[in-house]
Amino acid sequence: MKKGVMSLLSLALSVSMLAGCGSKPEEGATGGAGGEAPKASFTVGMVTDAGTIDDKSFNQGTYEGIERANKDFGTGLKYQKPAGTTEAEYTKEIGNLYDAGYKFIVTPGFKFETAIFKAQEKYKDAKFVLIDGAPNSGEPDAKPVVADNTVSIFFAEQESGFLAGVATALQLKEGEAGFIGGIQIPPVQKFNWGFQQGLNYANENLDTKVEIKKDNVVYQGTFDNVAAGGQLASQMYSNGVKVIFAAAGGVGVGAIQEAVTRAKGGDEVWIVGVDVDQYNDGVYGDKSVVLTSAVKKIDQAAYDMIKAETEGKFPGGQTLTLDAKSDGVGLPAENPNLSEEVLKQVDEVLEKIKSGEITVSAEQGDLLP
Amino acid sequence: MNMIKSLAAVLLGLAAGALLMALTGHNPAEGYKFLFEGGLKNPERIGNTLATATPLILTGLSVAFAFRTGLFNIGAAGQMLFGGFCATAVGHLVDLPRAVLLLLMVLVGFLGGALWALIPGILKARYNVHEVVSTIMMNWIAYWTVFYAIPSYFKGGSETESRQLPANALFHENWLSELFQGSYVNLGFFIAIISVLITGFLINRTTLGYELKAVGFNRHAAEYAGIAVKRSIVMSMFISGGIAGLAGVAQYAGNASSIQIGILPTQGFDGIAVALLGANAPLGVLVSAIFFGLLYSGRGFMNAMTEIPPEIADSIIAIIIYFAATSILIDRLYRKYKSRRAANKKQGG
Numbered sequence: 127m128k129k130g131v132m133s134l135l136s137l138a139l140s141v142s143m144l145a146g147c148g149s150k151p152e153e154g155a156t157g158g159a160g161g162e163a164p165k166a167s168f169t170v171g172m173v174t175d176a177g178t179i180d181d182k183s184f185n186q187g188t189y190e191g192i193e194r195a196n197k198d199f200g201t202g203l204k205y206q207k208p209a210g211t212t213e214a215e216y217t218k219e220i221g222n223l224y225d226a227g228y229k230f231i232v233t234p235g236f237k238f239e240t241a242i243f244k245a246q247e248k249y250k251d252a253k254f255v256l257i258d259g260a261p262n263s264g265e266p267d268a269k270p271v272v273a274d275n276t277v278s279i280f281f282a283e284q285e286s287g288f289l290a291g292v293a294t295a296l297q298l299k300e301g302e303a304g305f306i307g308g309i310q311i312p313p314v315q316k317f318n319w320g321f322q323q324g325l326n327y328a329n330e331n332l333d334t335k336v337e338i339k340k341d342n343v344v345y346q347g348t349f350d351n352v353a354a355g356g357q358l359a360s361q362m363y364s365n366g367v368k369v370i371f372a373a374a375g376g377v378g379v380g381a382i383q384e385a386v387t388r389a390k391g392g393d394e395v396w397i398v399g400v401d402v403d404q405y406n407d408g409v410y411g412d413k414s415v416v417l418t419s420a421v422k423k424i425d426q427a428a429y430d431m432i433k434a435e436t437e438g439k440f441p442g443g444q445t446l447t448l449d450a451k452s453d454g455v456g457l458p459a460e461n462p463n464l465s466e467e468v469l470k471q472v473d474e475v476l477e478k479i480k481s482g483e484i485t486v487s488a489e490q491g492d493l494l495p
Numbered sequence: 496m497n498m499i500k501s502l503a504a505v506l507l508g509l510a511a512g513a514l515l516m517a518l519t520g521h522n523p524a525e526g527y528k529f530l531f532e533g534g535l536k537n538p539e540r541i542g543n544t545l546a547t548a549t550p551l552i553l554t555g556l557s558v559a560f561a562f563r564t565g566l567f568n569i570g571a572a573g574q575m576l577f578g579g580f581c582a583t584a585v586g587h588l589v590d591l592p593r594a595v596l597l598l599l600m601v602l603v604g605f606l607g608g609a610l611w612a613l614i615p616g617i618l619k620a621r622y623n624v625h626e627v628v629s630t631i632m633m634n635w636i637a638y639w640t641v642f643y644a645i646p647s648y649f650k651g652g653s654e655t656e657s658r659q660l661p662a663n664a665l666f667h668e669n670w671l672s673e674l675f676q677g678s679y680v681n682l683g684f685f686i687a688i689i690s691v692l693i694t695g696f697l698i699n700r701t702t703l704g705y706e707l708k709a710v711g712f713n714r715h716a717a718e719y720a721g722i723a724v725k726r727s728i729v730m731s732m733f734i735s736g737g738i739a740g741l742a743g744v745a746q747y748a749g750n751a752s753s754i755q756i757g758i759l760p761t762q763g764f765d766g767i768a769v770a771l772l773g774a775n776a777p778l779g780v781l782v783s784a785i786f787f788g789l790l791y792s793g794r795g796f797m798n799a800m801t802e803i804p805p806e807i808a809d810s811i812i813a814i815i816i817y818f819a820a821t822s823i824l825i826d827r828l829y830r831k832y833k834s835r836r837a838a839n840k841k842q843g844g
Binding site for chain 1: 642651654658752755756757792794795799805
């Protein structure tokens, strides 16, 4: 009995530990920049959201932006990984960065809203960049309070989803599409609704026929359940879906893996990636299942804020929304799976969004949930 | 002996951690200096260490209690989550003077966790379903129940979090935060201390505790001695789950003020390591949980002050836990060594 318990125990522990250290340590926090890069008067720290620094999404995007800024301006960089996702744990890591002299702090994700709300008051001589959220007290109907030492950044995800939808419809001409979301939160919903509007627009104006059925719009409920992502994708593909837009972090990774397996077996299946260019995640042989990605230029946002600070132009107190016009959202620079023709048409659509001829709604309206 | 074993496990873990730091090109002495400073440097950091330790004390106690009665409660995470959820519901829905409300939340949190462990307890007692399997399943039932219930009934500012509890229903005390200079340590810590004392008394000084332990040692012997074995199993799961439920109260109404959906609290699983390192004794659990709290709390400071990346810091903690969890190995090695020496002596003499 005892032996059985112990072996079960070690199994359980190793499982929980595997979960804890699944990521490989990144070549990261290496302090100041090497070479002749100029030395900025401040150092930049980052606190990661749930998930690892190489999550192919928020954390990674933010980190890459800071890394680039470090190369250009010598701002240094350091990231802290909180033990959990409560406000107290975020606050603790912000405090650690501050105590260690990192007074320009970038935090990705809406979960930091309440932590930044308190930190911007507590550390008045520090600067904060909150991506995808606005600081607030967390009480019901609380008004966002962006202090003078904080910038809050949002993205027009719907425009990015719209472009991906148009590109998908144009490239595939006809067939069924699906959507897998993580948790049903506004940024994910806006991707979904934008994507549907994109498909509809192409079907109505550009002579395509790519439909999306209600059953094939699914929110998995987490951002990290890779296995569930694979299952959902498998179901959809079996039901005749040709392309899945996966806006779901780790769940999307599972969907990509499923697509790769099927593509290797000769099926024609596609994934539309999210947040960053996910082309490389879907590579098999010399091809990739990732048709294109609905990109949010998180790295650019982080970079721009640091750059502004080096020039003494930090837009403290402001709430910025980055959209297609400001080049904050869009498709990746390279799209090997889209034809020249398609790219040209997508560019025309992009211009129309920029000029305001097409407006993409951030609301559900009569779209699928 | 138990204490030596645990200390050896900690020292081995720290040594292995030092080795890892050295191998990755970092200075172990400096790393550990900042690790401990990060948890102890000033009153605020000490308070944060205690607050971090609070849920760990309770989940560790929960697991240790079940162990002592021969049960392996791997469902502390789910019990904690559900207990915390019940207490949160009470905090939102009931309007009473603060002292009464907090006591009610503690009681309901205990019952919520207890209920979650009661089901595996009954399954074990009546149908001999192994509690490891059923408690893990209950973890996921709690996860999805909360996942559904929070957005439906207690939706907060964001989609993935409950509304914040009103100040009246929180275990925060201004004098405590002031004493620890702005730390988030709260009354939950006292719940943990009281639970340690009560559990210690229950296990070591009462007939009930004696019976529960007897069932743990040898079920058949206990039955033969006239102890109601099935009742004992159900009872010990009930108490174990209740203690885990208290961890939920301390976490969600003390350390935090809302529940996030989509996350099983990690403290549930860490509780197993805490219990093992504490040799399943209530006081041992208290000490080992504070040690874990120190590691978790100081880790961030080590990371900020040195070039040791957070993943390495995580691995170091994992290694220490690993050695703690395998402290049974140390026991075995020690016994082997002793018996060999005894054998040598015999041969020599």
